[in-house]
Amino acid sequence: MTTPQDELLPATRRALLHRIAVAQSEGRAPSLVAAVVRGGRAVWHGARTSVDGHGPDENVQYRIGSITKTFTAVLVLRLRDEGLLDLADPLEKHLPGTGAGEATIAELLAHTGGLAAESPAPWWERTPGSLRPQLADVLGEQPFRHPVGRRFHYSNPGYTLLGALVEKVRGASWEEVLRAEVLEPLGLRRTSAQPQVPHAGGWAVHPWADVMLPEPVEDLGRMAPAGQLWSTTGDLARFAAFLAYGDDRVLAAETVREMRMPAAPAEAADVVDGLSYGLGLQLQSRDGRLLFGHSGSLPGFLANLTISVEDDVAAVVLANCTSGPPLALVGADLVRIVAEAEPRIPEPWRPVPDVDASVLDLAGPWYWGTQAFALRLAADGGVSLEPLSGYGRRSRFRANGDGTWTGLEGYYAGETLRAVRRPDGSVSHLDLGSFVFTRRPYEESAPVPGGVDPAGWRGIG
Template identity: 85%
Template structure:
């Protein structure tokens, strides 16, 4: 069933269709299908095809390649949230004998374990998984190429290890666990390890001639957790909504935020294109917004899932060709078109239900040395600290219940903020990670480190 088309303005819908049409035509894709998600549901679907009268809809399966890795990461995070494992655990603790056991689970999720990018020959994406029946066949003689934790190095075998970890700890095949714990709860009935009709065929388009040939379709075997899945734009739209908002039946919003947070050290090339990697999710800064999601490719197919959490907009793009349209750019453009043409309407401002006087008196202007800061008590019950003007360290703080507060982001993440009071109960100053914030610049009445010159402020005499 086609999603309602009247949720977006006609001009927005035309701009989306134009972008998809250009991508299919200039990229010479046999077919290309796309969907846009806003406010947690699909609001637009579009497709272009080289076959008249056979445009794919949101129910047609395409192979989604490495978007499969995000599904595998969700399974691993579920194990962590249940207390079965810790992300800092070495793999050897739970899956012994791999010869990559010193690598931690977090490093595997973030591609920082130093593992090889690919399996030993032959090319695993175009050959049957039966050629690699054991993990030793996937990892080869030299599974670790770089010191773990030192650099981002994308690794397909790393996600095979994570899939095997899931199987070991759940006592069931990876795909069965995925179906039971993720696909069924989220209603992803058209996502599967093997293609189910209707599905697109995978094609290679000749780079210098408008002709094409079919690509082989292989079962990836042990490599399945890195790229096996087939899905539809409709199912991936629902998955994108989950990745942005969470679902307590699968993963909480807090854990999804953790997955979306960069976890890999950036290299010069990453800084140049504004990209990084979280825990099973790619992170990119483009057009002034942060985009998360994942791309995917296998011979005959290209796939992309892109989310702007701040705009509450996501896009899905699927094509059945080995190369051609740069669909990661298409996905980003679809998000941008909607976000700019129809900006998200913010929720109404609402005041706090109650504010403790001892907390309310902390709000207002403070000085770190001579730099002016504002501390605000926000409607979500957090304290927000930031400079009054220009650039400076910003953070929100969560109450600990004992009169102290813990930083949630930026320089002060994890640091403790406390109000230091005088014997009469009045606030002398704020102490934040040893920094003293006073009501006046270098307030002589507060315990300023190094003291305050007794002659006070003065001009040049």
């Protein structure tokens, strides 16, 4: 018996419902909604309790807090991809006079710019944005807490600066640019800077009694690029698919892959959990899975977006309470439930339609000194290099179209792989960032290290 690819099995759906039911009950959330994405589309929605007397669904808005930062990062990377700035540019080059201009755009995206975590008092999440009309009000007299580029230190003002950068380069408000360049192309019609009916109200739940207090809704003003947005599980499911696959109308797949590459060192306290940060995305290793996405919170609301590319599964979880259910754990559990109950079915193997004979000649075993590696050809023209046994450096390589390849990950990320040929056209060796790989261990005719000893291999007599 088979099931349509976009439909989850009844047992899987029940396990998902059970997980969010436990989270809502134990976390004492007024309401909790969730969605699961597989194959680029939402395949499950779940909800517990009600919003304004009716069951919440994929169209009810919740405030998503710092998931807003990922949207802002997308806008910045669009500017980079259009050639309007470089991530290595100091902010001062494009947005002068802030007092924080020595930080680069990449450092601001990765929270390594050394800026304070919060704006000066009063507490920005609980006071009107009108109290901070200028960037100077957001940054204060001493914006830096650490040397620029030296450590990861999560910074809300840093993303305020990135939003101001978008406004300066585009000549329009952050909200207008976001709508025109991301929300409309991706069809995120229920994502907005201000709440739209139907939306959940935000609540504080008493820690020692089952009573609630309504939380006020503040417009964050200048801080909007760090946490203003409202959205739904339906819209965030579509956004998750975009972050997994890319969309050429917004960002190419290569750029969204770049966003989820580690760009900041993990804090010592986070190393055990495998936490780090990319360009606008939180990265985590959990249950043997590489997860990326973002969490968010503002008074009255919690939010989480978790994606596993390898499993082709994403989860969205939203709740309308100031604290309570651990949504990052819930999101990771929803991904795990689907990945383990219904593992991804691989695409059928098919031979490539054509192959360059000179490239095919490179496939097979190679030796770095005495360690054996295998070079394999990929259907897209790329190659991979990995140890045949034990531990060792491995990487996938992208074809450059000129007979060379560029490393995509690990130690060889960004390094060039090329085949060095003899005058007769035969392959002498592979050069990988100056490392020599030969067909035999320490091949005598190869350059450094060559045969090492002219007496050759020997035993001990």
